[in-house]
Amino acid sequence: MKKGVMRPGHVQIRVLDMEAALKHYVDLLGLIETDSDESGRVYLKAWSEVDKFSVVLREADEPGCDFMAFKVVDEDSLIQLEKDIVEFGLTVTHLAEGDLKDCGRRIQFTSASGHCFELYTDKKYTGKWGLNEVNPEAWPRGLKGMRAVRFDHCLFYGDALAETHDLFVNVLGFYLSEQVVDPEGNRIAQFLSLSTKAHDIAFIKHEEKGKFHHASFFLESWEDILRAADLISMTDTPIDIGPTRHGLTHGKTIYFFDPSGNRTEVFAGGDYNYPDHKPVTWKTEELGKAIFYHDRVLNEKFLTVVT
Amino acid sequence: MRVFNITDKTSEQTFVCRENEYVLYAMQRTGIACIPIGCKGGGCGVCRINIIAGKVDFGPMSKAHVSDEQRKNGYALACRVKPRSHLVIECAPNLKARNK
Ligand code: FES
Ligand SMILES: [Fe+2]
Numbered sequence: 436m437k438k439g440v441m442r443p444g445h446v447q448i449r450v451l452d453m454e455a456a457l458k459h460y461v462d463l464l465g466l467i468e469t470d471s472d473e474s475g476r477v478y479l480k481a482w483s484e485v486d487k488f489s490v491v492l493r494e495a496d497e498p499g500c501d502f503m504a505f506k507v508v509d510e511d512s513l514i515q516l517e518k519d520i521v522e523f524g525l526t527v528t529h530l531a532e533g534d535l536k537d538c539g540r541r542i543q544f545t546s547a548s549g550h551c552f553e554l555y556t557d558k559k560y561t562g563k564w565g566l567n568e569v570n571p572e573a574w575p576r577g578l579k580g581m582r583a584v585r586f587d588h589c590l591f592y593g594d595a596l597a598e599t600h601d602l603f604v605n606v607l608g609f610y611l612s613e614q615v616v617d618p619e620g621n622r623i624a625q626f627l628s629l630s631t632k633a634h635d636i637a638f639i640k641h642e643e644k645g646k647f648h649h650a651s652f653f654l655e656s657w658e659d660i661l662r663a664a665d666l667i668s669m670t671d672t673p674i675d676i677g678p679t680r681h682g683l684t685h686g687k688t689i690y691f692f693d694p695s696g697n698r699t700e701v702f703a704g705g706d707y708n709y710p711d712h713k714p715v716t717w718k719t720e721e722l723g724k725a726i727f728y729h730d731r732v733l734n735e736k737f738l739t740v741v742t
Numbered sequence: 743m744r745v746f747n748i749t750d751k752t753s754e755q756t757f758v759c760r761e762n763e764y765v766l767y768a769m770q771r772t773g774i775a776c777i778p779i780g781c782k783g784g785g786c787g788v789c790r791i792n793i794i795a796g797k798v799d800f801g802p803m804s805k806a807h808v809s810d811e812q813r814k815n816g817y818a819l820a821c822r823v824k825p826r827s828h829l830v831i832e833c834a835p836n837l838k839a840r841n842k
Contacts, residue, residue, distance in 0.1 A: 451783075451784060451785070451802035451803070451804070452802050496804070496805040496806075497804045497805050497806040498783075498784075498785040498804055499785075499806075673781060673782035673783060692781040692782060692783050692785075693783060694783050695783050695784065695785045695802070695804075696780070696781030696782070696783030696784055696785015696786050696804065697781075697783075697785060698781070735778075736779075736780060739780070739786075739788060740780040740781050740786040740788060741786060742781070742785040742786060742804070
């Protein structure tokens, strides 16, 4: 958090059919609908998050991710970050307060990997859903489906990983937590974090720019991942892989698809870092194990199926 | 319930698809593997096909993989089409969706 970028704030996902999408994100994943706007976007949050929304769904002709946003500690940091991003050579676009409901002004820029990112400082603080602020109970009753705890990270596919690493590390203040390196020493996967979490965002090398691999949501335990798998079967939801464990981050995971083909992950556990930790390195020769620790082979879908 | 035969021209394999079933789902259910399977939601484009003969109903699919123009020319995503007659199809991968 060296530059004042604090944490993942929200992701805007494009869906082909809003009604079907809400069945996925609300009824199955367990997010809570908090608002919608004139343009038809629907705002969602996971119960443990303190701000009003973390997922925005927008109906469109093509699925994928419009942008991922990070919350910045204060206005001074945001002003400095904008200067640094411009100096780094990127174009910054301004979005006025209220463009996303109950969210302050945002700045937008596109990484060399072809992904749009946002920074903002203000969003309406609504507190954890269903809990009192004082003497809070352990969890709220009435949660649906997988009872997602929080929006955790995104994985993006694109090229220009080195430039994107520089943007995130040198300009935005992330650190490299984990990486996959090929025999020539090129990084083909980079996991970046702002916190003690194993990652707040990740990139994997891909020929086409700007692709969306998944949005990931935190669950508490392996038992919750198995329960998520049961719900995936009960609802005949297309599954990608799991329940299994990743080698990278060592998180316990399951991947499945929303009705527009966007991948969703729910995961539990995983490694932690402090500033004195070195990045964890996996080699491409062990890529199968790095991605899927038990099967130790990549399924073709992991590399080719993106939106 | 009506069922239709779906024939893949390239592999010369035929499978049965129910009238209310997506072609890709029927292929997977019947244990055939002539079309690649991806997201099963019309988003990733890996199941892109060309419909050589027959009639279908379309579900929502990404225009990044099948434009309106291409759809008129018989292109579709197998996970988003339901048959209205027997079909003859062939795989028609989009170059963009095929890279690694
Ligand atoms: S499997 Fe992804 S579009 Fe059909
Ligand atoms: Fe993930």
